[in-house]
Amino acid sequence: GRRKIGVLVMSYGTPESIEQVEAYYTHIRRGNPPSPEQLKDLTDRYEAIVGGVFPLRENTDNQVKALENRLNEKHPDAEFVCYQGLKHASPLIEDGVERMVADGITEAVGVVLAPHYSIMSVGGYIKRAQEKADELGLSISFVRSYHLHPQLIEALTIRVEETLTRFQGVAKDKVLVMFTAHSLPEKILEMKDPYPEQLLETSRAIAAKAGVTQWQFGWQSAGQTGVPWLGPDLLDVLRTVKEEQRAEHVLVCPVGFVSDHLEVLYDLDIEAQSTAKELGIHLERTRSLNTDPLYMETLSDVVYERAFAAK
């Protein structure tokens, strides 16, 4: 018969309601509850974002459904069943693995809804899934990164190009394109982590395809944890750009994220946008990938390759 393959689709996770923000934040902080001020700060950010309070949940649901459809349409030689596994919310990564096993799945592939590998991000998802799979005797292999997949680069290039048209009457070389991703603690550099280099590779590929010459990479959303995080931070770059009079027009393309969520809708659309306004910079952001067919094709390709690669 046809091979039945479980696909564990892993994503960050988001609370389901304002009441759940504390438990969610405590999970991110590895069991340490946030202070009342920290909790208020995060709750306020969720309340400020447009597009629903917790858009990541619906976006992830839609991405998982669309990936399952795409896999089964494109590859009728096998049956693919997708399961969600979230890093910080229900269903947790471990729940996803358990559900697969309960459904009689014996063979699985895991993929994260984030294109770039870091030991601290994707590596953490994989470790948890592998441990649960080992415990339950499930055979699982993982897609580690897909940051140069041609369809991903195409989808992002299209977004940069369409966003450039919003700077009406401004020459292309007068717009500074800033590629961004979630910052991580600087200690990943000592671990020879591929994350910074993979992000630069994605950025270079898009810049080349879109014919963008004025671009730079910046980090966003760094945590306040008392240790140094990777820089330069996007907000500092905006200030420097203004001081040095390098550009009045900035296009932000968050290549490290694939969905509309807090880090895009708050950190970019509210926080960075307000810094830009203060500085007199015209800032525009590229649309998120969400269920873009080119992104679904990327995911479907890498999952299929992993499932059918010689083991």
Ligand code: FEC
């Ligand atoms: O919309 C939502 O509800 C969730 C948005 C969200 C995404 C996301 C993605 C990444 N994070 C990454 C790393 C870290 C590290 C810490 C950390 C902390 C937070 C907090 C919130 C949060 N993250 Fe997140 N992240 C999202 C949300 N993140 C909320 C806690 C409050 C704050 O700092 O703002 C620090 C943890 C610690 O205290 O030790 C590290 C990375 C990604 C991108 C890759 C991925 O999606 O997995 C890396 C979306």
